[in-house]
Amino acid sequence: MRRVAVIGIGITKFGEHWEKGFRDLVIEAGKNALEDANVQGEEIDALFVGAMSPGLMVGQEHAAALVADYIGLNPIPATRVEGACASGGLAFRNAYMAVASGMHDIVVAGGAEKMTDLDTAQISTVLGGAGDEEWELFQGATFPAIYALMAKRHMHEYHTREEDMALVSVKNHKHASMNDYAQFQKEITVEEVLESKTVSSPLKLLDCSPITDGAAVVVLAELEKAKKYTDTLIEVIGSGQASGQIALHDRQSITQIDATRVAAEKALKQAKVTHKDIDLVEVHDCFTIAEILALEDLGFFKKGEAVKAIRENQTYYDGSLPVNTSGGLKGCGHPVGATGIKQIVEVAIQLRNQAGKRQVKNAEIGMTHNVGGSGATAVVHILKRIK
Amino acid sequence: MKKNLALVWRRIPQRYRLIGSLCESCNEKFFPKRHFCPKCRRKGKIKDFQFSGKGSVYSYTKVSVAPEGYESMAPYYLAIVKLDEGPLLLAQIVDCEDDEIHIGAKVRKAFRIMNKDGKEGVINYGFKFIIDN
Numbered sequence A: 001m002r003r004v005a006v007i008g009i010g011i012t013k014f015g016e017h018w019e020k021g022f023r024d025l026v027i028e029a030g031k032n033a034l035e036d037a038n039v040q041g042e043e044i045d046a047l048f049v050g051a052m053s054p055g056l057m058v059g060q061e062h063a064a065a066l067v068a069d070y071i072g073l074n075p076i077p078a079t080r081v082e083g084a085c086a087s088g089g090l091a092f093r094n095a096y097m098a099v100a101s102g103m104h105d106i107v108v109a110g111g112a113e114k115m116t117d118l119d120t121a122q123i124s125t126v127l128g129g130a131g132d133e134e135w136e137l138f139q140g141a142t143f144p145a146i147y148a149l150m151a152k153r154h155m156h157e158y159h160t161r162e163e164d165m166a167l168v169s170v171k172n173h174k175h176a177s178m179n180d181y182a183q184f185q186k187e188i189t190v191e192e193v194l195e196s197k198t199v200s201s202p203l204k205l206l207d208c209s210p211i212t213d214g215a216a217v218v219v220l221a222e223l224e225k226a227k228k229y230t231d232t233l234i235e236v237i238g239s240g241q242a243s244g245q246i247a248l249h250d251r252q253s254i255t256q257i258d259a260t261r262v263a264a265e266k267a268l269k270q271a272k273v274t275h276k277d278i279d280l281v282e283v284h285d286c287f288t289i290a291e292i293l294a295l296e297d298l299g300f301f302k303k304g305e306a307v308k309a310i311r312e313n314q315t316y317y318d319g320s321l322p323v324n325t326s327g328g329l330k331g332c333g334h335p336v337g338a339t340g341i342k343q344i345v346e347v348a349i350q351l352r353n354q355a356g357k358r359q360v361k362n363a364e365i366g367m368t369h370n371v372g373g374s375g376a377t378a379v380v381h382i383l384k385r386i387k
Numbered sequence B: 001m002k003k004n005l006a007l008v009w010r011r012i013p014q015r016y017r018l019i020g021s022l023c024e025s026c027n028e029k030f031f032p033k034r035h036f037c038p039k040c041r042r043k044g045k046i047k048d049f050q051f052s053g054k055g056s057v058y059s060y061t062k063v064s065v066a067p068e069g070y071e072s073m074a075p076y077y078l079a080i081v082k083l084d085e086g087p088l089l090l091a092q093i094v095d096c097e098d099d100e101i102h103i104g105a106k107v108r109k110a111f112r113i114m115n116k117d118g119k120e121g122v123i124n125y126g127f128k129f130i131i132d133n
């Protein structure tokens, strides 16, 4: 396999963009990424786009062809990749594999979602489709309800408290307040989280990632070729993906996501690094409990012990293990298909030492963790700055 | 969104009578039905299995924000139920007071209306669970 580096990143502000549609968002992020990489359109070999459901959200399928057309990349091959909330991470992995394999030299990976054109009940139904339609949704399940069931059981088995989950939200909002492209720019308190409206007990509104419009795009290149475009090379040193049961009730345990564990093991093995080498991690906190599960399942903590680090503020940008410096899905926003690419963008910003107020000191290696549904898909990447 | 009748109809035996599967090779039971045993794969011998409909609450949540078609029922309890025969399934717990539901509470299957597909659509039935005192 050939070595691969990220040479360009582009992102839109995450939030409610009444004035922008799906294609407007991708064009903006795409333009930013191509300019950042300083590549010309004709140098690009292929495009992968992660999007969960533009068909149900805005009535537009065939999203990759649309994106190639509108960011001026025709006639290169353009492929849409779907893995629910992990669509972006999968698009990135496919782009990585295309370059690593030698099939292509320069490939663009993007992710986008336009969510705010639907009302809350409609978007709730669409997102629910990431689970098991016949045996979860039909029973009246929502996406928050599925994670609430995991949270309740985690509280039962490991004495995790609602206050612990609230701390995740408070930290991610703090990080978001230092990130210009984040949806939320305001800090919040534990009391505000605990007093926010219950969505599906024990999860409250401020435990849940929001509905967001946004897009993110990155450019990957074979390492030798990459040197032509940039001095700060961000190499992809590990990539892992795994699948698990689509329905939560089919798992051996509902307090851990096995796909995350397997994907992380694979990525770490390929990268030849250990947890101690990771300077920051962007995890998939679609709900506050999900960040706790992620830190355990990725192997940073034993089961039930992540909350200790959270209570000690170790997961802040200046702590011993900075988690979700972008603000995560909770604070930065969660335009489903864009999230996996946004995680790569944030790690690249940190490794390039361009994160301003939220900069992690001496960041050299970063990890991303993107999950589809309640854990039926997980994808983990490890990136390293090389000189 | 209106659903094709067959989409619901084809799951009636499982939904009305709680028929799942048993793998005779490893004795593992499944609900919903499986056509392959994930453990034995091609060596598995799958046949229909009738569950008793008795079990206990493994985890639960009170859903306040419901999806389309379920709004009129909210708030409602949704639980992962551990069937006495082993498998877990997802179901609503109904006719239950806040102080009756807890992890470990005994429950049994009941036959109920699940949703109405809009004003003119069909009424879909299936299983919910009730507290089994």
Ligand SMILES: [Zn+2]
Binding pocket: B023, B024, B025, B026, B027, B028, B037, B038, B039, B040, B041, B044, B045
């Ligand atoms: Zn078997």
